[in-house]
Amino acid sequence: MTTGPNRSRKHAGAQNRNVTIKDLAAELNVSITTISRALNGYTDVGEKTRKKVIDAARRLGYTPNRNAQRLVTRRSHSIAWVQADDDNKFVDPHFVEVMAGVLREARIDHYDIVMTSETPERQLAAYERYVRDGSVDGFIVDLPRPNDPRINFLLEADVPFVVHGREDRQDRYGWVDVDNYGNFYNLTKLILANGHKRIAFINGDERFLYATTRRQAVYDALRDLGHPPETVMYLEGTHPMVEAGFQLTELALADPSITAFLYSSILLATEGLTAVSRAGRVPGQDVMIASMNDELQYLNLAPVDGQITYVRSSLRTAGRALVAEVIRQCERKKTSGTLIPSLFDLGEGVSGDAIAGSVHFA
Amino acid sequence: MTTGPNRSRKHAGAQNRNVTIKDLAAELNVSITTISRALNGYTDVGEKTRKKVIDAARRLGYTPNRNAQRLVTRRSHSIAWVQADDDNKFVDPHFVEVMAGVLREARIDHYDIVMTSETPERQLAAYERYVRDGSVDGFIVDLPRPNDPRINFLLEADVPFVVHGREDRQDRYGWVDVDNYGNFYNLTKLILANGHKRIAFINGDERFLYATTRRQAVYDALRDLGHPPETVMYLEGTHPMVEAGFQLTELALADPSITAFLYSSILLATEGLTAVSRAGRVPGQDVMIASMNDELQYLNLAPVDGQITYVRSSLRTAGRALVAEVIRQCERKKTSGTLIPSLFDLGEGVSGDAIAGSVHFA
DNA sequence: GCTTGTATCCAAAACGTTTTGGCTTAGAAT
C-alpha cells in the first residue's frame, strides 16, 4: 500500500463541475473544434453555426477553463508584481496610487495581476519560480536599486517586464518614470528665484535611484545658478518616508537661516508643514515649502492649500503605463520607455509665472 | 484558407522552453510517474531513487508547470480579491494595511493573490468568471454591504470565500472583523465618563455595515448611560473618508457646546485635530478627541501624540486572518468567524484606568 | 464529366502534469 504525499493536499472536492467544451459539443452535435473556433472568431465556421454555439454557450453558462487554455497556449494572461516585504516597509501610500492605475489598466486588457510579498532575500527566488512554473507572462518591477539583481535576472531570462523607474540599463527594457531630475531641478530653481539663501532638502531613501537622481538635480541647479552647495542642508528619510517629515523638519528648523523647505514627497511636506507651523513660522510669509506632489487620492490637501508649492505628477497614470508597456511586450510589440509628464502647480500667494513666481522672498 | 481569430492573440513566441518532467525522466531513465511521486513525497519510491530525482531536479532547474498542475488537480492555489473601482474610491490607506497582511499570509501557504479592480456594475461578472474559468480557489470579500450580492452569489455557487466584516448571514460563511460595536460602545462610555455633555461623532460611510454598527453602538451607549440621543451631533463621511475629517470637524466646531470629537478612523481624527487646533481649541485641555486606530503603518502619529485617545486594532492582523480562513476553506477544514482583538490605548494626560480615565472634563 | 475552388466541418495530437491500477521482483511464510 502506498500513502499520500507528505504535505497532505486534500482536494477541495465536491466542486460543482463546470460545463466544458465537450458538454457544449454534445449538446449541439458538433465537434469541440468547431466550438473552440466559433468562440474564438475563426472564419471557417458558418454563421448559423457560430450563432448556435454562442447562444448555447451563454445558455449553459460555458466559460473556457482558463487552466487548460494556459497549458495549451503557454500564456497565462497574468503578470506578477512582487512586493518587498522587509517587515513593515512595503506599505506606502505611493504604492497604492500606482496600484490603482495598474489594476485599472490590467482589467481593460483582461490580464490578471498576481501580487506577492517576499522578504528581500527571497525575492529573486520568487521571480525564478514564476518564470519557471509558467504562472505569469511578465513582471512589474518596482523601486529599482543600482544594479538591481531582479533586472539582471529578468534580462537574462529574456522575459517581458517593465520597471517603474530607471537605472543605467534603461535602454534594454521598458520603463515608466516621472522626470525626477527635471522636476527637482526646476523646483530648486524656483526656490532660488525667490531669493532664498538656505534650503533644507528632505529627500527620500537613497537606496532607491529616484532619490539619488533628485539629489543630483538639486545640486546641479545650485551650481548652474551660481550658488554654493552649502546652500542646502541635506536630509535623507528612510523608505517609506514616514516619521521622517516631522522630525527632520524640526531638525532643520533649528537653523534659522533656512527659509525654504524642499520635500521629496507631499507626505513629508504635509508633516513638515505641521512642524513649521508649530515653530511659529508662517508658510508663504517667512518660509517657503516646496514638494513633489504624487497626487495621492486619499490625501486631503485642502487644509494645506496655498501653503505648499508643488509639482504634480500622477502615479496612477504611471501605473497604467506600466501595465500597458508590459502587456505590449507580452504581445511582442516593441518595447519603449515612458516618461510621465508633470504639472507645475503653485500655491496661493503666487506671483508671476510658474517658474519665476511663488512666495517671493528677499 | 482560414484566418485567425478576430482579436489577434499573437503568441509570445521564442519563450526558452522550460525543463519538463519528461526531460527529467529521460535524463534519469525512470518514468514520469516516478518523478512526480518522488517529488511529491509518496512512499512508493525508493530512497535512493528519490534522492536521485531531487538532485537532478535541482541540477536541471526543474519546476513543475503550474498550469498543468492546475488543470489536472483542479486547484489553482490562488485566491481572488476583487476591488471596487468606482473611479477613485478604492484607494484607501486602510486597504493597504489589510493587503500587507493578506500578502504576507498568502506567501506562507504558497498561495497567490490575484487582484482585479472592477466597476461596481461589473463586479459580480468578475466573480462569476473566476468561478467558472477555474482561475481561483476562493475569494476575499471586502467592505460588505447589506444583503451584499457578492455574498449571495458566492453562497449560491458554494465556493470558498471569506468576508472582511459581517452582515446578517455571518453564520453561513467565514469572516474576519474587529469588534466595531464593542469598541465604539466603550469609546462613547469613556467620553461620557469624562463628563462631556455634547459629542460630535464623525462616522464612516453608512453604505457599509461597519459604519452602521458603530453608529448603533454609540447610541446604545448613550441610552445605557442615560444620556439623550441629542448628546451627539452625527456626521457621516463618504468612503474613503478623506476630505471629510477637516470639513466636518469645522462644521462641528461651530457649536461651542461640543467638547468631544469621536472619529471612525484615525485618518479622520488627525485631520480633525488640525481643524481643532486651528480653531484655537486645545486637545486634552478643553476638548477631547477619540478615535479608532487601525494602526496604519505609514501614518506618523508622533506629532499628534497624546492628543488623541484611541482604540487600536490591527488591520494587518485582519488581513492575515482573512487569508488563513479562506485557505482553510479551500483545504476543506472547518469554517469559522474571527474577531480581531482591539487594544485600548490612551493618549497622554490620561488619568485612571483605560475605560474610566483620559482627559477628564467637568 | 473532370478539375478546381471554397465553405464548413472534424479527428487527433499536443500541452505537462497527477493518479489509477497495475506489474515485477525479492523475500517471508506456509
Place this chain on the structure above:
DNA sequence: ATTCTAAGCCAAAACGTTTTGGATACAAGC
C-alpha cells in the same frame, strides 16, 4: 515448492483546451 506480502516501479488515462492537417460537399470553370 508454493503462496503471500511488500517494495518499487510504470503505462496509460485523464484534466479541458487549441491547433494541425485534412475531409467532405457543393458550385463554378473548363
